[in-house]
Amino acid sequence: MKVAVLIKQVPDTTARISIAGGSVDEGSISKWTISPYDEYALEAALKLQSESGAKVVAITLGPQRSSKSLIDAAAVGADELIHVLYEGSSGSLSLQGALAAAVRKSEADIVLAGKQAADTNSGSTAPGVAQMLGLPCVGLVSEVKAVDGNFVATRSTSSGMERVSVNGPCVFAFDKGDEELRRPNVRGIMMAKKKPIESLSPADLGVSMEDGGVNVESVGYPPEKPAGQTFQGAASASEVVTKLREEANVI
Amino acid sequence: MGYEALDFYDVDSLLTDEERMIRDVVRDWVDESVIPKIENACREGVFLDEWRQELGGMGILGAPLKGYGCPGLSYTAYGVICRELERGDSGIRSFASVQGSLAMYPIWDFGSEEQKEKYLPGMASGELIGCFGLTEPDYGSNPGDMVTKAEEDDDHYILNGAKMWITNGTIADLAVVWAKLDGVIRGFIVEKGDEGFSAPEMKGKHSLKASVTSELVFQDCKIPKDRILPGVKGLRGPFSCLNNARYGISWGAVGAAQSCFDSARSYAMSRIQFDHPIAAYQLVQNKLAWMLREITKAQLLAYHLGVKKDSGEWVPEHISLAKMNNVDIALEIARVARDIHGANGILDEYPVMRHMANLESVKTYEGTHDIHNLILGRHITGIQAFTREA
Numbered sequence: 001m002k003v004a005v006l007i008k009q010v011p012d013t014t015a016r017i018s019i020a021g022g023s024v025d026e027g028s029i030s031k032w033t034i035s036p037y038d039e040y041a042l043e044a045a046l047k048l049q050s051e052s053g054a055k056v057v058a059i060t061l062g063p064q065r066s067s068k069s070l071i072d073a074a075a076v077g078a079d080e081l082i083h084v085l086y087e088g089s090s091g092s093l094s095l096q097g098a099l100a101a102a103v104r105k106s107e108a109d110i111v112l113a114g115k116q117a118a119d120t121n122s123g124s125t126a127p128g129v130a131q132m133l134g135l136p137c138v139g140l141v142s143e144v145k146a147v148d149g150n151f152v153a154t155r156s157t158s159s160g161m162e163r164v165s166v167n168g169p170c171v172f173a174f175d176k177g178d179e180e181l182r183r184p185n186v187r188g189i190m191m192a193k194k195k196p197i198e199s200l201s202p203a204d205l206g207v208s209m210e211d212g213g214v215n216v217e218s219v220g221y222p223p224e225k226p227a228g229q230t231f232q233g234a235a236s237a238s239e240v241v242t243k244l245r246e247e248a249n250v251i
Numbered sequence: 252m253g254y255e256a257l258d259f260y261d262v263d264s265l266l267t268d269e270e271r272m273i274r275d276v277v278r279d280w281v282d283e284s285v286i287p288k289i290e291n292a293c294r295e296g297v298f299l300d301e302w303r304q305e306l307g308g309m310g311i312l313g314a315p316l317k318g319y320g321c322p323g324l325s326y327t328a329y330g331v332i333c334r335e336l337e338r339g340d341s342g343i344r345s346f347a348s349v350q351g352s353l354a355m356y357p358i359w360d361f362g363s364e365e366q367k368e369k370y371l372p373g374m375a376s377g378e379l380i381g382c383f384g385l386t387e388p389d390y391g392s393n394p395g396d397m398v399t400k401a402e403e404d405d406d407h408y409i410l411n412g413a414k415m416w417i418t419n420g421t422i423a424d425l426a427v428v429w430a431k432l433d434g435v436i437r438g439f440i441v442e443k444g445d446e447g448f449s450a451p452e453m454k455g456k457h458s459l460k461a462s463v464t465s466e467l468v469f470q471d472c473k474i475p476k477d478r479i480l481p482g483v484k485g486l487r488g489p490f491s492c493l494n495n496a497r498y499g500i501s502w503g504a505v506g507a508a509q510s511c512f513d514s515a516r517s518y519a520m521s522r523i524q525f526d527h528p529i530a531a532y533q534l535v536q537n538k539l540a541w542m543l544r545e546i547t548k549a550q551l552l553a554y555h556l557g558v559k560k561d562s563g564e565w566v567p568e569h570i571s572l573a574k575m576n577n578v579d580i581a582l583e584i585a586r587v588a589r590d591i592h593g594a595n596g597i598l599d600e601y602p603v604m605r606h607m608a609n610l611e612s613v614k615t616y617e618g619t620h621d622i623h624n625l626i627l628g629r630h631i632t633g634i635q636a637f638t639r640e641a
Contacts, residue, residue: 014253075272183280186310186322189272 001054001146003045004108006099006129007073009066010035010119022218023089024119034069037114041174043181044144045112046077052146055079057106061099063087067197074192075184081197082106084205091212094202096128101205103133110151115140115173124214126173136170142177254282254338257509259543262550270328276309277335285339290599293460298346298422306347307377313355315495320372321355327557330502334553337503338510341609342462344503349418350374352496354381357427357438360491361482366440370425382423382450384414384441384467385489391416392622392637395486399430399469401439406476408432408439410447410469416616420450420465427480428467429489438480438488447472458612460605494567497617498560501573502553504581504613505546507606511581511588512542514601518592529591538587545580552576568630575623582610 011017012031017024034042048054058073060066061084070081082105084098103111111130116123130137141164143154153172155162184192202209231240244251256263256278263271284305292299306312313321314329324332329351337344355374358366358381373379390397399412410430420426426441426448441448450465480488516539519530529535552573559565585607589596596603614620622637629635 071268071272183309184272184276185308186273186276186314186324188310189269189276190323192272193269 001048001052001110002057002106002108003048003054004057004059004103004106004111005038005042005045005073005078006103006111006113006125007038007042007058007060007069008035008114008117008119008125009033009060009062009069010117013118019219019221022220023216024219032065032068034072035114035118037116037118037174037176039114039181040142040177040179041112041114041172042073042076042078043179044172044174044177046182047179048144048146049077049079054146057082057108059099059102059106060084061086061095061102067199070197071192071195072184074195075188076182077188078195080106081195083197083199084202085199086202086209088209090209091215092122092124092128093213094207094209094211096125096132098202098205098207098209099125100129100132101202101207102200103129105200105205109169110144111135111169111171112144113171113173115175120216122214123173126171130171133169133171136166136168137173138164138166138170139173140175141172142175143179144172254278254286254510254513256338257512257543257546258550259547260551262547262554265554266327266331267325270325270331273311273324273328274331274335277311277332278338280305280309281335281339281343285336285343286602289340289343289461289602290605293340293342293599293605296454296456296460298342298419298461298463302343302346303377303380303422305377306343306350307375310375312347312377313351313359313371313375316351316355316359316371316375318371319359319367320375321359322375325557326498326560327554329499330553330557330560333499333503334506334509336506338506340461340605341503341507341613342459344499344506345418345459345462348496348499348503349383350381352499353383353492354419354423354425354427356495357383357480357483357488357492358440361438361480361488362440363477363481365477366480370440373424379424380419380422382417382419382426382465382467383489383492384417384420384426384428385493386414386416388413388415392619394429394489395436397429397431397436399428401430401432401437401479403432404473407473408476408479410439410441410472410474412469414467416453417450417465417467418459419463420467421452422463423450426450426467427492428469430469432479435484436486436488437484439474440478440480441467441469441472441474442478445472445474456612458608460608490567493617494570497570497574498556500613500617501549501556501570501577504574504577504610505549505553507610507613508542508546508549508577508581508584511585511603511606512539512546514603515539515542515588515591518595518601522593522595535591538591542584542587545584549577549580566630568626571618571623571626574618575620575627578610578614579620582607582614585610 011029012033057080058078059082113126141153314324317323588603
C-alpha cells in the first residue's frame with residue numbers, strides 16, 4: 001500500500017506578513033513551515049506506515065525553498081519525496097492538476113491532505129485533486145485506518161464521531177486530530193539528508209499551469225478594528241449591560 | 252509573541268541545513284516542553300523525568316560522540332543544542348552537558364569495549380542517567396589534591412571519600428568518579444545500588460533549581476575490577492571531559508543571554524512610562540544596544556570555536572576564553588535585563604531573574620571565571636599563577 005501526502009509550505013504562524021502590490025511579500029517572511037493540517041495528514045500516513053506497512057510518499061508543489069518541507073517530512077519518516085518544482089504562481093485548478101499528476105506518477109493508493117492550507121485557507125486542494133483523479137473525497141477526517149482492505153476514516157460531526165468506510169482509492173482531507181504529532185529526532189534528520197527528492201516540473205508531468213481557473217485577484221490587510229468604547233462611573237453600568245447584551249451578545 | 256532569537260549578524264546562516272533543522276527541533280521542544288513547565292519545576296526544585304525521556308527521544312544526548320547508539324553530530328551541532336536548551340534553562344542544559352560531555356564522553360574515550368557497549372546506548376537514549384564526580388567539599392578549583400581514593404581488594408576496588416556539587420547525582424544510574432589509586436587519578440564507574448555508595452541531594456539552592464545537585468558518598472564502596480576506565484591516568488581524564496562541557500557552556504550562555512534580551516526588548520516596547528514605551532528612551536536603548544553588541548560577539552566566539560573543535564585545531568585556552576567571556580556577558584545581560592523589567596523583573600512571569608540566578612552557578616562551575624583567567628594568564632606569560640608553589 002502506498003499513501004501520498006500532499007504537503008504545502010506556508011509562512012509560519014508566528015511570521016510577520018507584509019503585503020506589496022496586492023500580494024503577500026514572500027521575501028519578507030522569515031520562517032516557513034508545513035501547513036498545520038497537512039502535518040496531521042502526514043502523521044496519519046506515518047501511522048498507516050507503522051501499523052499497516054504502508055509506504056509514505058510526500059508530495060509538495062512550490063518553489064525551491066519548499067523542498068525543505070519534504071526534508072522535514074522525511075525526517076519523521078516519509079519514504080519517498082516528490083517535489084513539483086514551480087516558481088510561479090497560478091490558479092487553483094492548475095495547481096490541483098499538477099498535484100493530481102504527481103499523485104498518479106507516485107502510484108499511491110490513497111491521498112491524504114490537510115483540509116485547508118494555513119495561508120490561503122481556500123480548502124479546495126483535496127476535493128480538487130480528488131475530482132481530477134476521479135476519486136471520492138472524505139473531508140474533515142481526524143484518523144484513517146486500513147481495515148480488511150478498506151479504509152475507515154473517523155470524522156467529527158456536530159453530533160459526535162462518524163466512521164466512514166471507503167472500499168477503494170480515495171482522498172482524505174484532514175482536520176486537526178487528537179494525535180500528537182511526532183517530533184523528528186536527530187537520527188531522522190541525518191537520514192533525511194540522504195533521501196533523494198524527485199524533482200519534476202509541471203511540464204515533466206504533462207501539465208500546463210496557464211489556465212488556473214480560480215485566481216486570487218489581490219490580498220489586503222484586514223480592516224482595522226474600530227476604537228473601543230470607554231465608560232466611567234457607576235451611572236454607566238446599565239448602559240454597559242445593555243450593550244453587552246444587545247450589541248456584543250456576550251451576556 | 253513567540254521567542255525571537257537575536258542573530259544580528261545572521262551567524263546561524265553559517266550552520267549546515269541539518270544543524271539548522273536540529274536547532275529548530277530543540278527550539279520547538281523548549282517552547283513546548285520547557286518554557287510552560289520550568290517555573291513550576293524551579294519552585295518545586297525538580298528536574299522533570301519527562302525531560303530526560305524527551306531529550307533521549309530527540310536523540311541529542313552525547314551529541315558529538317560516534318557509534319554505540321550515539322548521535323555522531325558535529326561539535327557545532329552540539330553547541331547549537333546547548334544554546335537552545337539553555338535558552339529554556341541552564342538546568343536543562345546542565346543535564347545534557349553532564350550526561351553527554353562528563354559521563355558519556357569519558358566512557359566513550361577511555362572506557363573498555365565492554366563498558367562502551369554496556370552503557371553508551373542506554374545513555375544516548377536517556378534510559379540511563381550519568382553523573383560525574385570530580386569536585387570534593389575541600390577541592391574545587393584544585394582537583395589534583397582530591398582525597399577520594401581507590402584501593403585494590405582481591406577482584407574489587409574499594410572507594411572511600413566524598414564528592415560534592417554533582418549534577419544529576421541523586422537521579423543517576425551511574426557515576427563516573429575520579430579517585431586516586433596508588434596516588435594516581437583514575438576514572439571508575441560506580442552504579443546506583445553499589446554497596447557503600449549513596450547520593451543524597453543538596454537542598455536549598457537559589458540557582459539551577461530545576462537541576463538535581465548532589466553529594467556522592469563512598470564508604471568502603473565495593474566495585475568490580477572491570478569498572479575502572481582503562482584508557483586514561485591523571486588529570487588529563489577529567490580535564491578532557493571538562494573541555495567538552497565548557498565548550499557547550501560557551502554556546503549555552505548565548506542562549507540564556509538571547510532569552511534575556513528577547514524578554515527585555517519586548518518588555519521595553521510595551522511598558523509605557525511618561526506616555527511613551529520605555530524603549531523610546533535613550534538610557535534603555537543604550538542598554539539594549541549593549542546587549543545586542545555583546546550577544547553578537549559571543550555568538551561569533553562560540554561559532555568559530557565550534558569550527559575549531561570540528562577541525563581539531565583548538566587548544567584548551569580557546570575554550571577557556573569562550574566559556575569565561577560568554578558566561579560573563581550572559582550574567583551581566585541578565586542583570587541589565589532585570590533592570591529594564593523594573594520591579595516586574597523579579598517575578599517568575601519573566602525568565603530574566605531565573606537566568607540571572609542560574610548564571611551565577613554557570614560562572615563558577617566548570618572552571619570558575621577567575622581560573623579561566625589564570626589559564627589565559629599562563630598561556631600569555633608562560634607563568635602559572637594557580638599556586639604559590641612553583
